[in-house]
Amino acid sequence: MTMLRAERVTLGYAGRAVVHDVSLDITAGGVGLIGESGSGKTILARAFLGLLTPMAGNIWYGDQTLKKADMRKFRKDVQPVFQAEALDPRMRIGASVAEALPVRGPRAARARVPELLEQVGLDPGLAARRPHQLSGGQRQRVVIARALAAGPRLLILDEPTSALDVTVQARILDLIASLDTERLLITHNLAVVRRLCRTSHVLFAGRVVESGPTRDLLADPAHPYTRALRDAVPKLGGSPPQARGTTEAVPAETGCPFRLRCPLAAPECERPPVLRDVRGRQVACHRAEDVLVT
Numbered sequence: 001m002t003m004l005r006a007e008r009v010t011l012g013y014a015g016r017a018v019v020h021d022v023s024l025d026i027t028a029g030g031v032g033l034i035g036e037s038g039s040g041k042t043i044l045a046r047a048f049l050g051l052l053t054p055m056a057g058n059i060w061y062g063d064q065t066l067k068k069a070d071m072r073k074f075r076k077d078v079q080p081v082f083q084a085e086a087l088d089p090r091m092r093i094g095a096s097v098a099e100a101l102p103v104r105g106p107r108a109a110r111a112r113v114p115e116l117l118e119q120v121g122l123d124p125g126l127a128a129r130r131p132h133q134l135s136g137g138q139r140q141r142v143v144i145a146r147a148l149a150a151g152p153r154l155l156i157l158d159e160p161t162s163a164l165d166v167t168v169q170a171r172i173l174d175l176i177a178s179l180d181t182e183r184l185l186i187t188h189n190l191a192v193v194r195r196l197c198r199t200s201h202v203l204f205a206g207r208v209v210e211s212g213p214t215r216d217l218l219a220d221p222a223h224p225y226t227r228a229l230r231d232a233v234p235k236l237g238g239s240p241p242q243a244r245g246t247t248e249a250v251p252a253e254t255g256c257p258f259r260l261r262c263p264l265a266a267p268e269c270e271r272p273p274v275l276r277d278v279r280g281r282q283v284a285c286h287r288a289e290d291v292l293v294t
Helices: 041-048 071-077 093-099 105-117 126-130 136-148 166-178 188-194 214-218 224-231 288-292
Strands: 004-013 016-026 031-034 054-063 078-081 154-158 182-187 198-202 208-214 276-278 281-284
Touching: 004 041, 004 281, 016 031, 016 041, 016 054, 016 208, 031 041, 031 188, 041 154, 054 188, 071 078, 078 208, 078 224, 093 105, 093 126, 105 136, 105 154, 136 166, 166 188, 182 188, 188 214, 198 224, 198 276, 208 224, 214 281, 276 288
Parallel strands: 031 182, 031 198, 078 154, 154 182
Antiparallel strands: 004 016, 004 054, 198 208, 208 281, 276 281
């Protein structure tokens, strides 16, 4: 079932587009948005949360656009999980979690806040502390507890483990995987998306360049950018990853936006590619078949 859908969405600031004509569905099993910084992941997540109005296209919530949807129900169903720094440093943890409860009041807070903290693996006694008195991993669990307070059906997680050490990351990922909610995960960490997302979309310069089952997409990329992301991940005991192409080049303004960095660029890449079916996934690359055999 599709809960949220982007239909030919263009997004930007001050009249300048930074996400171009993106269409994708958030479906069951977890969906990942992968890409380097500046690829358009976070601005697209903001549009899915109703925090940014598209310059063109629509965000659909069920069978209605967000403009016409019941926003009270939407806010209950769809909750963001930002990084731990999003907590108000002036508020105690219990008050911060209670603020997100759909039913307010001291009695409701006394009952639900300890339950929510225990659900994310925290001692309810931490409710009396302030964010600076908690570790990074504990603060991230509080952010997740706040999101769960509304009883959401979908969590939109923006780099939920990027500021945490490896052992704490593992515990947070275990927690996210155990939750009975769907998820949209915004990340540049391929190991995280492989674990938590059945389907993934790769963004480059505000465009979807490859979409498909996460396992297939990462095991055998069909777009040179996806392959470059995968090959850039260091392997324990191996040689340092070697960049191919001109990795500092800005996206091309005409034709394929990746062509100035692509090791397989050819004359046909001066024409804009369109998403097409290649071995069970959607790929925006003239030379996808060549990528699959390299």
